[in-house]
Amino acid sequence: xxADGRETVLRVDHINLxxxxxxxxxxxxxxxxxxxxxxxIGPNGAGKSSMLNVINGFYHPQQGAITYKGVTRHRMRPxxxxxxxxARTFQNIALFKGMSTLDNIMTGRNxxxxxxxxxxxxxxxxxxxEEIEHRKFVEQIIDFMEIEAIRKTPVGxxxxxxxxxxxxxxxxxxxxxxLLLDEPMAGMNVxxxxxxxxxxxxxxxxxxxxxxxxxxDMGVVMDISQRVIVLDYGRKIAEGSPDEVRxxxxxxxxxxxxxxx
Amino acid sequence: METVGANGEGCTFPAxxxxxxxxxxxxxxxxxxxxxxxxxSYTWQEAREQMRDFALGLAAVGFKRxxxxxxxxxxRPQLYWGMMAAQCLGGVPVPLYQDSIEREMQYIVEHAExxxxxxxxxxxxxxxxxxxxxxxxxxxxxxxxxxGLRNYNEDFLLSFESVQQRGRAFGAEHPGFLEEEIGKIDxxxxxxxxxxxxxxxxxxxxxxxxxxxxxxxxxxLEYEGLxxxxxxxxYLPMGWIGDFFFSFGMAIVGGMTVSCPESTETVRHDLWxxxxxxxxxPPPIWQSLLTTVMIRMEDAAWIKRKLFHYFIDLxxxxxxxxxxxxxxxxxxxxxxxxxxLLVYAPLKDNLGLSRIRIAYTAGEAxxxxxxxxxxxxxxxxxxxxxxxxxxxxxxLQKSGEIKSDSSGPPxxxxxxxxxxxxxxxxxxxGLFKGYLKNPEATREAFEDGYxxxxxxxxxxxxxxxxxxxxxxxxxxxxxxxxxxPKFVENKLKFSPYIKEAVAIGQGRSHVAAMINIDAQSVxxxxxxxxxxxxxxxxxxxxxxxxxxxxxxxxxxxxxxAEEDQLKGAQIRKYLxxxxxxxxxxxxxxxxxxxxxxxxxxxxKDLIAALYTDADHVQTEAxxxxxxxxxxxxxxxxxxxxxxxxx
Numbered sequence: 001x002x003a004d005g006r007e008t009v010l011r012v013d014h015i016n017l018x019x020x021x022x023x024x025x026x027x028x029x030x031x032x033x034x035x036x037x038x039x040x041i042g043p044n045g046a047g048k049s050s051m052l053n054v055i056n057g058f059y060h061p062q063q064g065a066i067t068y069k070g071v072t073r074h075r076m077r078p079x080x081x082x083x084x085x086x087a088r089t090f091q092n093i094a095l096f097k098g099m100s101t102l103d104n105i106m107t108g109r110n111x112x113x114x115x116x117x118x119x120x121x122x123x124x125x126x127x128x129x130e131e132i133e134h135r136k137f138v139e140q141i142i143d144f145m146e147i148e149a150i151r152k153t154p155v156g157x158x159x160x161x162x163x164x165x166x167x168x169x170x171x172x173x174x175x176x177x178x179l180l181l182d183e184p185m186a187g188m189n190v191x192x193x194x195x196x197x198x199x200x201x202x203x204x205x206x207x208x209x210x211x212x213x214x215x216x217d218m219g220v221v222m223d224i225s226q227r228v229i230v231l232d233y234g235r236k237i238a239e240g241s242p243d244e245v246r247x248x249x250x251x252x253x254x255x256x257x258x259x260x261x
Numbered sequence: 262m263e264t265v266g267a268n269g270e271g272c273t274f275p276a277x278x279x280x281x282x283x284x285x286x287x288x289x290x291x292x293x294x295x296x297x298x299x300x301x302s303y304t305w306q307e308a309r310e311q312m313r314d315f316a317l318g319l320a321a322v323g324f325k326r327x328x329x330x331x332x333x334x335x336x337r338p339q340l341y342w343g344m345m346a347a348q349c350l351g352g353v354p355v356p357l358y359q360d361s362i363e364r365e366m367q368y369i370v371e372h373a374e375x376x377x378x379x380x381x382x383x384x385x386x387x388x389x390x391x392x393x394x395x396x397x398x399x400x401x402x403x404x405x406x407x408x409g410l411r412n413y414n415e416d417f418l419l420s421f422e423s424v425q426q427r428g429r430a431f432g433a434e435h436p437g438f439l440e441e442e443i444g445k446i447d448x449x450x451x452x453x454x455x456x457x458x459x460x461x462x463x464x465x466x467x468x469x470x471x472x473x474x475x476x477x478x479x480x481x482l483e484y485e486g487l488x489x490x491x492x493x494x495x496y497l498p499m500g501w502i503g504d505f506f507f508s509f510g511m512a513i514v515g516g517m518t519v520s521c522p523e524s525t526e527t528v529r530h531d532l533w534x535x536x537x538x539x540x541x542x543p544p545p546i547w548q549s550l551l552t553t554v555m556i557r558m559e560d561a562a563w564i565k566r567k568l569f570h571y572f573i574d575l576x577x578x579x580x581x582x583x584x585x586x587x588x589x590x591x592x593x594x595x596x597x598x599x600x601x602l603l604v605y606a607p608l609k610d611n612l613g614l615s616r617i618r619i620a621y622t623a624g625e626a627x628x629x630x631x632x633x634x635x636x637x638x639x640x641x642x643x644x645x646x647x648x649x650x651x652x653x654x655x656x657l658q659k660s661g662e663i664k665s666d667s668s669g670p671p672x673x674x675x676x677x678x679x680x681x682x683x684x685x686x687x688x689x690x691g692l693f694k695g696y697l698k699n700p701e702a703t704r705e706a707f708e709d710g711y712x713x714x715x716x717x718x719x720x721x722x723x724x725x726x727x728x729x730x731x732x733x734x735x736x737x738x739x740x741x742x743x744x745x746p747k748f749v750e751n752k753l754k755f756s757p758y759i760k761e762a763v764a765i766g767q768g769r770s771h772v773a774a775m776i777n778i779d780a781q782s783v784x785x786x787x788x789x790x791x792x793x794x795x796x797x798x799x800x801x802x803x804x805x806x807x808x809x810x811x812x813x814x815x816x817x818x819x820x821x822a823e824e825d826q827l828k829g830a831q832i833r834k835y836l837x838x839x840x841x842x843x844x845x846x847x848x849x850x851x852x853x854x855x856x857x858x859x860x861x862x863x864x865k866d867l868i869a870a871l872y873t874d875a876d877h878v879q880t881e882a883x884x885x886x887x888x889x890x891x892x893x894x895x896x897x898x899x900x901x902x903x904x905x906x907x
């Protein structure tokens with residue numbers, strides 16, 4: 001529980017991660033509260049993506065622990081994280097380019113499918129009924145994210161901004177409790193960014209999904225996140241509301257550089 | 262076909278709707294909407310129940326006779342039911358354009374004194390929340406789609422379902438209430454108030470009665486041979502009278518099935534899935550269909566491209582022959598059939614137009630090439646002339662008597678005459694009942710019982726109505742020749758190389774034109790000729806480009822010479838502008854209409870030069886970039902003279 005009584009979904013406790021001699025994360029600790037949007041910001045190479053990779057079990061920290069929904073773990077594997085309700089999107093879009101938007105989002109339902117492989121391949125009986133159920137769910141996401149027009153389009157043909165949206169849809173298809181977004185607005189134009197902001201807020205509003213996002217665009221961060229954590233050279237240098245962080249001297253130094261003279 | 266009963270039976274939309282639901286019950290579909298990727302159908306029976314619950318719910322929340330219900334959103338069954346529900350209770354629906362900004366909505370909501378609004382989604386709810394404080398009469402906003410509205414706690418916001426729920430409770434307490442209310446509607450009560458877009462001044466609320474609509478619709482259906490087997494895609498903006506006519510009025514009078522697309526972006530695909538039998542689209546939509554086809558053909562394999570061009574040329578050639586009244590030989594007709602098998606039919610299928618029996622276009626002039634292209638494919642595309650105040654149609658091309666540059670003979674139920682100044686005057690059963698709360702404008706709009714359309718036109722020797730321009734823009738040259746700037750400009754703009762044009766001539770010795778080239782197509786043309794150019798301004802002043810445009814001007818003059826009334830108004834001088842006319846510079850409106858006054862003032866040095874013997878003129882112009890910065894372009898523009906045809 002946090003000071004104001006909010007439930008903690010995820011606790012990051014004194015995490016240290018290094019690759020050989022390179023310290024990617026140094027003694028990082030923070031809490032993520034239920035249904036909040038938390039932004040992680042920092043200059044290039046500050047360890048932001050590494051942090052997400054630690055949370056969903058892709059990287060294994062040398063020290064420290066992650067407590068998710070009250071269970072502390074030292075080692076975690078991505079597929080286990082996914083089945084526990086942690087979903088993520090990637091900085092450089094990881095969709096199946098040759099598959100349609102619909103099929104890509106359907107893959108997000110894979111973990112929820114109970115029928116065996118053979119029945120699914122035959123597309124018959126209970127497997128068919130199950131697929132229809134999942135398709136219904138996916139259609140609701142398509143409706144929610146307003147991508148009806150590209151349902152059957154191979155994602156490789158879509159503009160970048162839409163691919164990002166499809167990736168978010170696929171993450172939503174897993175019905176996540178914790179959603180990790182790695183630079184959801186990178187490379188977008190202003191309009192696409194505004195759209196994406198609206199969708200992120202809508203998802204948070206409608207489903208109460210807890211979100212941790214990495215973002216470079218300070219305008220976006222200030223607009224949509226309730227709390228901000230700042231990393232620099234693998235260390236947490238600030239934590240607080242967008243306004244607090246904006247006026248923090250360490251943060252200003254980290255971003256603008258400081259004269260050593 | 263039933264006639265309108267003296268006691269008003271079958272003469273109001275709710276009464277007709279009930280009749281249809283009795284007649285078709287669960288056997289026929291009234292309306293369908295694509296949702297969650299599937300076409301969800303409502304039979305007449307289901308539509309009636311949905312509508313009834315909502316109407317009773319409206320009554321339960323206090324909707325009274327004479328109240329007005331603003332309706333805003335994309336085409337959705339719920340919004341159409343809402344319009345019908347308002348009518349059932351003796352109220353009037355006021356459909357608005359869904360892309361209107363807050364200020365525009367506020368004006369209409371206030372002016373119509375609407376107490377209730379039915380809107381589609383959060384986007385529209387936000388606008389209504391914004392205008393609510395300025396519209397004290399507005400009491401209740403009902404939304405169809407709850408998405409994103411979870412945390413909206415305003416107590417005047419109700420969901421469509423919750424209103425229906427109240428309706429069911431209200432209906433249980435007041436059996437027979439709705440039938441009684443429907444019985445009270447008089448055929449002369451208002452069926453709808455449509456606000457005209459208002460290119461001049463504030464929008465005006467055009468009041469149309471049930472009788473206006475139902476009578477003209479019945480005659481129209483008979484005239485065009487449309488019936489309950491026909492189907493339509495409801496994709497036009499609901500705020501426009503045309504959508505009310507096609508998707509609401511005609512569907513109910515004719516008992517047709519209407520389909521609502523999934524979203525505005527999916528219209529093309531939904532069109533293909535539904536395959537409607539009649540279709541209406543303004544010229545820009547036909548243009549975009551044509552452009553997509555052409556672009557996709559350019560990317561096709563060479564054999565397909567060859568086949569396509571060969572057969573399209575063949576078909577348009579035959580089309581031109583037919584419209585000139587010449588005979589098409591047996592061999593040619595045989596080739597057409599082969600073309601149909603190989604090209605036309607697959608292409609129409611791809612566009613979703615394979616089942617089309619009748620297609621319409623209206624709103625502005627359509628280029629003859631484009632018109633011929635679609636007709637050549639075997640699509641019965643027809644032009645019509647319509648107006649909100651006229652209860653819609655004024656003239657309509659008859660199948661078999663098609664000309665690319667007329668809007669057909671006046672429809673039999675409308676009496677058309679041309680005033681001394683060349684303005685089109687009309688009279689007929691569909692004529693509106695006046696402008697809402699604006700008796701003065703209503704009075705001004707009429708002359709001896711005829712409605713003044715504000716359009717200038719003439720009836721040609723075949724009895725077809727030709728609209729040339731807005732009456733107030735039509736002027737005269739010094740020698741008294743009638744000069745219709747838009748008519749000339751449209752003819753210029755039919756050229757693929759000309760994007761915009763401004764014709765000048767009011768009170769002058771001759772007509773002159775300032776032309777904007779189409780940077781893309783002229784650029785392409787130049788590249789194919791290995792013509793190097795730097796900027797737009799540079800391209801525009803290349804002698805070769807001037808020559809290219811001169812051919813287009815000559816072509817326009819030739820076609821002007823064919824009309825006795827207009828042959829004096831041929832273009833004698835022209836220049837190509839060094840910058841594109843741009844809404845950011847206020848030279849054209851956002852809907853791409855030239856702002857004549859502004860342009861005349863801004864380019865007065867150029868216009869003056871067009872009426873001297875000079876063969877070039879120095880100028881500079883200010884341009885505004887999208888981020889608000891301004892810059893100046895200096896240029897030396899050539900002025901060319903053209904001979905007129907006799």
